[in-house]
Amino acid sequence: MTGSVPENQTAPPPPPVKHVPSELGVPAKPPKKNRYAFACAILASMTSILLGYDIGVMSGAMIYIKRDLDITDTQIGILAGSLNIYSLIGSCAAGKTSDWIGRRYTIVLAGAIFFAGAILMGLAPNYAFLMFGRFIAGIGVGYALMIAPVYTAEVAPASSRGFLNSFPEVFINAGIMLGYVSNLAFSKFPLKLGWRLMLGIGAVPSVVLAIGVLAMPESPRWLVMQGRLGEAKRVLDKTSDSLAESALRLEDIKHAAGIPADCHDDVVQVSRKNSHGEGVWRELLIRPIPAVRRVMIAAIGIHFFQQASGIDAVVLFSPRIFEKAGLKTDHQQLLATVAVGVVKTLFILVATFLLDRIGRRPLLLTSVGGMVISLIALGTSLTIIDHTKKKVTWAVVLAIATVMTYVATFSIGAGPITWVYSSEIFPLRLRSQGSSMGVVVNRVTSGVISMTFLPMSKKMTTGGAFYLFGGIATVAWLFFYTFLPETQGRMLEDMEELFNGFRWRDSKNKPKGNPEKTIANPEVEIVSNKQYRE
Numbered sequence: 001m002t003g004s005v006p007e008n009q010t011a012p013p014p015p016p017v018k019h020v021p022s023e024l025g026v027p028a029k030p031p032k033k034n035r036y037a038f039a040c041a042i043l044a045s046m047t048s049i050l051l052g053y054d055i056g057v058m059s060g061a062m063i064y065i066k067r068d069l070d071i072t073d074t075q076i077g078i079l080a081g082s083l084n085i086y087s088l089i090g091s092c093a094a095g096k097t098s099d100w101i102g103r104r105y106t107i108v109l110a111g112a113i114f115f116a117g118a119i120l121m122g123l124a125p126n127y128a129f130l131m132f133g134r135f136i137a138g139i140g141v142g143y144a145l146m147i148a149p150v151y152t153a154e155v156a157p158a159s160s161r162g163f164l165n166s167f168p169e170v171f172i173n174a175g176i177m178l179g180y181v182s183n184l185a186f187s188k189f190p191l192k193l194g195w196r197l198m199l200g201i202g203a204v205p206s207v208v209l210a211i212g213v214l215a216m217p218e219s220p221r222w223l224v225m226q227g228r229l230g231e232a233k234r235v236l237d238k239t240s241d242s243l244a245e246s247a248l249r250l251e252d253i254k255h256a257a258g259i260p261a262d263c264h265d266d267v268v269q270v271s272r273k274n275s276h277g278e279g280v281w282r283e284l285l286i287r288p289i290p291a292v293r294r295v296m297i298a299a300i301g302i303h304f305f306q307q308a309s310g311i312d313a314v315v316l317f318s319p320r321i322f323e324k325a326g327l328k329t330d331h332q333q334l335l336a337t338v339a340v341g342v343v344k345t346l347f348i349l350v351a352t353f354l355l356d357r358i359g360r361r362p363l364l365l366t367s368v369g370g371m372v373i374s375l376i377a378l379g380t381s382l383t384i385i386d387h388t389k390k391k392v393t394w395a396v397v398l399a400i401a402t403v404m405t406y407v408a409t410f411s412i413g414a415g416p417i418t419w420v421y422s423s424e425i426f427p428l429r430l431r432s433q434g435s436s437m438g439v440v441v442n443r444v445t446s447g448v449i450s451m452t453f454l455p456m457s458k459k460m461t462t463g464g465a466f467y468l469f470g471g472i473a474t475v476a477w478l479f480f481y482t483f484l485p486e487t488q489g490r491m492l493e494d495m496e497e498l499f500n501g502f503r504w505r506d507s508k509n510k511p512k513g514n515p516e517k518t519i520a521n522p523e524v525e526i527v528s529n530k531q532y533r534e
Helices: 035-045 048-069 073-101 103-122 127-155 158-165 167-186 191-200 203-213 220-225 229-239 243-257 272-276 280-286 290-308 311-316 318-325 330-358 360-386 393-424 428-483 492-500 504-508 529-533
Strands: 002-004 017-020 267-269 524-527
Touching: 035 127, 035 158, 035 167, 035 203, 035 229, 048 073, 048 103, 048 127, 048 167, 048 191, 048 203, 048 311, 048 318, 048 330, 073 103, 073 127, 073 220, 073 428, 103 127, 103 191, 103 203, 127 158, 127 167, 127 220, 127 393, 127 428, 158 167, 158 330, 158 393, 167 191, 167 330, 167 393, 220 229, 220 243, 229 243, 229 267, 280 290, 280 428, 290 311, 290 393, 290 428, 290 492, 311 318, 311 330, 311 393, 311 428, 318 330, 318 360, 318 393, 318 428, 330 360, 330 393, 360 393, 360 428, 393 428
Parallel strands: 002 267
Antiparallel strands: 017 524
């Protein structure tokens, strides 16, 4: 049966209380991890491995590309950072694309584009052709970075949303690690073949991704925006911790999409504005309400500071940093770089289990505080090495150790939380385009840092560059402390109200109540978001 929602009609608020039979209630103990939602998050987040592999493999491949193609440091910097700039095309297009064809097929598109780019880079006969391959791969990376966190946030139940939505960062780290290992494995090959194999083999993950996506359901929130309520309900039943939570999530998504709460048809007609994201840019940028403006500033700020604190400079140019610290051979530098990848991957895995236990804010502030200390110590050790003719063993050890502590503290908070936080704070109608804006800022900042790090190191020394990153990280800590509310356990549809009333002093107190944890006894009362806010 098919119903309809008139285009100009505002959906009535959901009824204040629903009675759910006892068998649908949520038990008092914390629910077990939903395996189906876990599998969906794994498959979606595999798109992020594309970016990670490119970052990791390029750090080592640059050594051999420079020798083979006889190019300058400026060209190397452009080669390293250009992918981030090219990814803007994919990031900007991904929001609209995912609203039109769905989240799932946008993931397939990302994999296909990156596959073509990786093949072109692996076959590149010269610098110009190599840059063209990076242009194509960059578009695929832009699509992947935007769509993976959005899909995961929309599928995951609130009880494990932080855990599941940290997976994109986990796979970025896994990709970086694979890239480092690829560098080490192919470094002994002939010069003209080795770096081409390093880049070309990056096409393999995109093939695995395209096959795996066929087993994924579509995002329930996108299905509701298309009026496909029956399909959305089936997906929510599988990805929620209980049938009661599924019913509550569906009710809130319908309300956000402008569909009346008493509409229970399998398919309904929805306004074109809701189903295809029309008018979103006006609401985001031209005439945003105060809550949306705060959400935009929070999303853009967290993405900017994640990259401006220098993480891609460390990951991309770690062989150069280790050379500056005193490791002279390619093999020593690549081995130390693999160690960076191991540390980064281990700590991101730790972070996935802490996000839904400790919360976003405490973990983020602790992480950035550790980054500040590590960056200052790294800058100091490199400055001492630069200004001392003899080898200062303790400074060399300190430099290597602080690179490790920097990537460790980044990975336990600022790395995963950026993607988790920015994907969950936008209202449903603005989520695709809002998230893509955050990714654009992320990639632009990363591109600027990547392309300017070598010239900056020459002008102000490598140690001076890390002092600068330490100063930026300090400003980031202050921004996060004063501007970002805790979102742990909140419903996605409740974020607008949370940001509208947030004051930084409120962060010292835990939120009162939780709309997703109001399910209790045999006759269960599920309180709607509207009643909760009142």
